Amino acid sequence: MPGSSSDRPRAGWRARLHEVIFEADTPSGKFFDVALIWLIILSVVTVMLESIRPFRLAYGPTLRAVEWGFTLLFSVEYLLRLICVRRAWRYAVSFFGIVDLLAILPTYLSLFIPGGQALLSVRALRLLRVFRVLKLAQHLKEARVLMRALRATRYKITVFLSTVLTLVVILGSLIYLVEGAASGFTSIPKGIYWAIVTVTTVGYGDIAPQTNIGQFIAAIAMLMGYAIIAVPTGIVTVELSRAAHHEITTQVCPHCTREGHDSDAVHCKFCGWKL
Amino acid sequence: MPGSSSDRPRAGWRARLHEVIFEADTPSGKFFDVALIWLIILSVVTVMLESIRPFRLAYGPTLRAVEWGFTLLFSVEYLLRLICVRRAWRYAVSFFGIVDLLAILPTYLSLFIPGGQALLSVRALRLLRVFRVLKLAQHLKEARVLMRALRATRYKITVFLSTVLTLVVILGSLIYLVEGAASGFTSIPKGIYWAIVTVTTVGYGDIAPQTNIGQFIAAIAMLMGYAIIAVPTGIVTVELSRAAHHEITTQVCPHCTREGHDSDAVHCKFCGWKL
């Protein structure tokens, strides 16, 4: 991870800059992080406001100027990050290095690719700026515990998701066959879309079975989705419970060699020996 | 908390009044609490009935008289609470002190701000009276265990909610770009509204993607929402399980008088004394 001690320059202004930009222990470092989060939120709000037609018509030029302000600010930040890290390349190809770059590129690209329709597609890239919000997670310590627990469940969740996908393909094919184009099921992919809408209990109602057999299949799909949701919940709960348990128990009693002590334990709870 | 022993006057009629109003141990205290809950429910029902047009047209004056009756009753109750508490100010600025005040203010405000449109906005404040129902939680002991467990999860839940909000902003921007105004996605905030409707599996269907790419993004969003729900559930379950575990251990060490021992503990984990 960029920002870890091995990536920090040993001394000089780069070390101090690194401390401010990448770390949150010192007052100035903390101030920088909080200010950055607010700037990111404000820049996202600007993008949102520009997408609302009345706002765009009334304050278009102002919004675009503010947007350029944010882009220049974040560009300076990106360059400073590159400079103060010892291995600039490792930061550049890290997840947040790429996100930081994607957050400033779209505005610059809109300069080189001018013109009507092209501008519209550039706006697409510009929307990626919202990824900047992802940085929020970087600064919260709790996220790491959650992430570790979720990573431990990735195989089980993969099995679960492939089962759901298989189920959804079969249900989508069945409903396409039973209902047909008359009810809006014009193809198997459309049927699969309906199956996902149903199994996940979202239920838009834009496509819904009309025939009795179709509604019977839908009822089965709903009950399955209703019961299946228990599986990922169970997986995550067990993993989080294990993570919470491991947070507590790392100590082994030097006398009876038993473990399972709470983090606030001073004496072994089995033999009374001082830990 | 107002009502705790330190806030009770030491003797006299104020101490007895405090016992009746703030405590539920004595028969009269219990009767007061149950009667109050019923009055609160009845006053909420009155507000509801007044909002139904046929009822308002038929029994408008009666309903308004009943409303004034409740307001006067709750005003007396509020004043008595202020009088019998030793530190009146601490009660007034506590959560339920503010709720108690908000529950009576709207009716009085409707006197000083008369007239057509103004009256309508006063009705808004009047609706806050439903907060009175929140008092219900005050009287149930189980609520405290739940609250303590939920408070312990607040950091993890914050991380979870900011992740969901980030996801929802990205999905909303994507769908706005892909679908555009033709399908009802007139702005990014509208797209975010759709994303929240979809990820939380509510699925109104008032705005739904029409294009194939849009429906593909919707399917991804649904599966994500379906899997993500497991995370807060896991967090709360682990915390409740830990709270339940601590409930079991009521043992107090006879030597250091500290508690919080596991049910299988033989020695006090703080001082090593045999339990």
Added chain:
Amino acid sequence: MPGSSSDRPRAGWRARLHEVIFEADTPSGKFFDVALIWLIILSVVTVMLESIRPFRLAYGPTLRAVEWGFTLLFSVEYLLRLICVRRAWRYAVSFFGIVDLLAILPTYLSLFIPGGQALLSVRALRLLRVFRVLKLAQHLKEARVLMRALRATRYKITVFLSTVLTLVVILGSLIYLVEGAASGFTSIPKGIYWAIVTVTTVGYGDIAPQTNIGQFIAAIAMLMGYAIIAVPTGIVTVELSRAAHHEITTQVCPHCTREGHDSDAVHCKFCGWKL
């Protein structure tokens, strides 16, 4: 519970009848229970078929005859239950005693209350016959473990439900005020209906907010509902986990007096003593 050993007559044909009707240990008792479940399912299917217009027009008299057949059969069963139980009154006022009676009454009532509109209201009572299906639960042993765990959670679930109801009343009042009759929110109860539809993530879409503020409130309501679902899940999981634990651990080692043994354990896992 009727059917417990204390309610069984000590000897004679009534004791044998009790064994067949109320118990499922003997072959004849098991056969009776399975046959009864099938009869109940068939009678429910008959009621369903009669509600479908084409079926009613084509096979109306036949269906009504079959219905009378079932009613007479269940009446004989009800009388036999009354006869063979030692304390008939205790059975008659027990939950399943009342359900058994309600399952046969509607058909008889349709005799005494003839005529056009009256017949329609009788059909309402007739539908209560589906309660007969509830008997299914009686015969499954697993249900008892589930029931015990769920009963232990009833206080916490009550707290949870009253919190949800309070939330729903506040949200419903707010949306009624913000949206008004134009969007279909004609009264506070209608607003509460919408709030329940939204918080429980059902999301019919028959009433949906149209204004920006309304959609913002809806988004908050959805995220709350999405997070709140974690609470009852956590409560039930912890209680079921405790129940599962108690299923296993009832034995105490006679040597070291420690418990926590699995149900299949022969020796104490701590000191090796024979259990």
Added chain:
Amino acid sequence: MPGSSSDRPRAGWRARLHEVIFEADTPSGKFFDVALIWLIILSVVTVMLESIRPFRLAYGPTLRAVEWGFTLLFSVEYLLRLICVRRAWRYAVSFFGIVDLLAILPTYLSLFIPGGQALLSVRALRLLRVFRVLKLAQHLKEARVLMRALRATRYKITVFLSTVLTLVVILGSLIYLVEGAASGFTSIPKGIYWAIVTVTTVGYGDIAPQTNIGQFIAAIAMLMGYAIIAVPTGIVTVELSRAAHHEITTQVCPHCTREGHDSDAVHCKFCGWKL
């Protein structure tokens, strides 16, 4: 299970073929499995593409040729599986033996049953080819742990599902009686369909109650469905937690060679031998 060591021929080319087809330990065996999964996915995609009208019109003959290619390939695979297994019949009647057969049959059947409408019904069987995807689960080790935990919950889940079905029958009957055909509740089965849509929180909105009493019943149904979902989640979580606990204990008693000991066990719980 076909593929277990007892089903493998002892020597010769059949043993080597068995290793490649049924096992994933050797490089060639692993390559075969991965290649097969990709072929299955591609064949499912072909079926999907053919269901989309524009694709069928443009590339109909090509898609049908590709389909035949896949069918012949999977037929060869099916025959090889039959040949290299020692007990061919046991494989043929196993779950994946039947799925493998169903995945190739529909294309052959389309030869013998030619003609307009008949062809359409053949397409129904052809869709069963998606079952081929189910093979995916066979190759993932995590699936086995999940499956064992889910199998342990099958009685509790059965109780839960029959309770939900009973509830849904009663709610469906009630809403049919209260709302009637005017709101789209033309029969009890239609009412049950609505009840399933509501209790599982899917909420299409294609049929929704219009009257006040109907909406009140709907609100109750939603709150029930919202609370009930906690039950299967709790059941699965407890079972997965128990499975995870048993995963930890890989110790085998050196005396009686039985396993299943808790992680804190000192003595074998079956024979009392020191672990």
